[in-house]
Amino acid sequence: MELWSVNLSVAPQEDAVAVATHRLVRRFGRRPVISGLDLRVPSGVVYGFLGRNGAGKTTTIRMLMGMLSPHQGHIEVLGAERRRITASDRKRIGYVSQEQHFYGWMTVRQLERFVGGFYPTWSTHAFDRLLELLNIDSIQTVGSLSGGTRMKLAMALALAHKPKLLILDEPTAGVDPIARREILGLLKTEARDRGRTVFFSTHHISEVEDIGDWVGILHAGRMVYQGRVADLSQWVRKVAERPPGPFRLLMTEPDAVVVMGRPEDYEAAAVESTPLSLDDAFYAITRNEQ
DSSP states (O other), X not given: OOOOSSOSXXXXXXXXXXXXXXXXXXXXTTEEEEEEEEEEEETTOEEEEEEOTTSSHHHHXXXXXXXXXXXEEEEEETTEEESSOOHHHHTTEEXXXXXXXXXXTSBHHXXXXXXXXXXXXXXXXXXXXXXXXXXXXXXXXXXXXXXXHHHHHHHHHHHTTOOSEEEEESTTTTOOHHHHHHHHHHHHHHHHHHOXXXXXXXXXXXXXXXXXXXXXXXXXXXXXXEEEGGGGGOXXXXXSSOOOSSEEEEEEETTEEEEEEOGGGSOGGGEEEOOOOHHHHHHHHXXXXX
């Protein structure tokens, strides 16, 4: 499947931006993993970063957190533009990785005191509120916690220093349905009620549909769509011939060319407008092998 005409991954143009990347490139050896990535995350939104396994989501997040340096391009996080994010920058970000590496012999309270010492803005009151909300017992040892509870604990630790930006790498991977619901509910609440920007990667489309305001679809190291989740509800079907105007080809059918774009760009008699789900868009855009 060929994708042609204008690139619909045009970044949102809100004045306040929490995260942006500019022509970001990262290679491992000679193999490009991220190829000219332009990412733009408006402040105060929940942004779902979608991609198939191996698309480059974790590599992007590791560059955003300063764990990897880009070979080209630069990063802007909370108003600071860098080639590589610094330790000082990281103190303003709440970060949750895919895997949690805690000292298993520590109790939850001991771990809180240890981690809190690194953050001048740490709030024990906020941490206790999160423990209660997420049903975590502070006297338990970390090693005795289930995988889902450890992920919830990681989120409490990431939020207790009151960051403006929360970055999470597949926070629901491997957790049970109850923990998944609690985690997604907390992310939505933190953005809506506390004004935080939430950026989370996932390959579960339903999670972005459940709580996301914005979505970025990464495919083979490139951003192939970026915008409001709601904007994906417009697509058009053009019968017989390639249409003019701004669009992205999604697929071809025996008697039609199916494109994503604005219905008003085409003659009414020539198109059929149908709501496009995020699942439909993701499948159509990324179904080719990487």
